[in-house]
Amino acid sequence: MTNKKIFQNIINKKTQSKIVFQDKKITAFHDISPKAKIHILIIPNKFIKNLNHINKENLNILTYMLYKSIKIAKQEKINKSGYRIVINCNKNGGQKISYLHLHLLGGEKLKNF
Structure with missing residues (x-):
């Protein structure tokens, strides 16, 4: 696959994935290989390969993904303690799945990098 x-x-x-939010634009679900106590992936429902494929026509999806990640952080009760948002791009940037996705990480003290 x-x-x-x-x-x-x-x-x-x-x-079988634990979807925490879904609407007509995005889907958010728990990562199967979490890197933090809370690790949620947020993806556009319409395929975009990675950040390099953002253009004038699909630019608004990034704003929407970020906006919804804030709402999900509140839902998961990590908005006050803190969280991290990460978008990897291509192999050397750490992107393992060639589909634009945002990582929402939190629920514990995260290591600095």
Whole structure:
């Protein structure tokens, strides 16, 4: 199964994933390999390969993803203690799945990098 297909299956609820938020633009779900106590991935429902594929037509999705990540942080009760948002781009940037996604990390003291 391709990386793109994995995320599409989550969006379409064809796989077992704990979705914490979904609407017509994005889907947010718990990462299967968490790097923090709370590790949620936020993805656009329409495929975008990575940050390099953001253009004038899809630019607003990043703002929307960030806005919803703040709402999800509040929902998960990590907004006051603190959280981190990460977007990796391509292999050397740490992107393992070729589908734009935002990591929302928190629920514990995160290491500095």
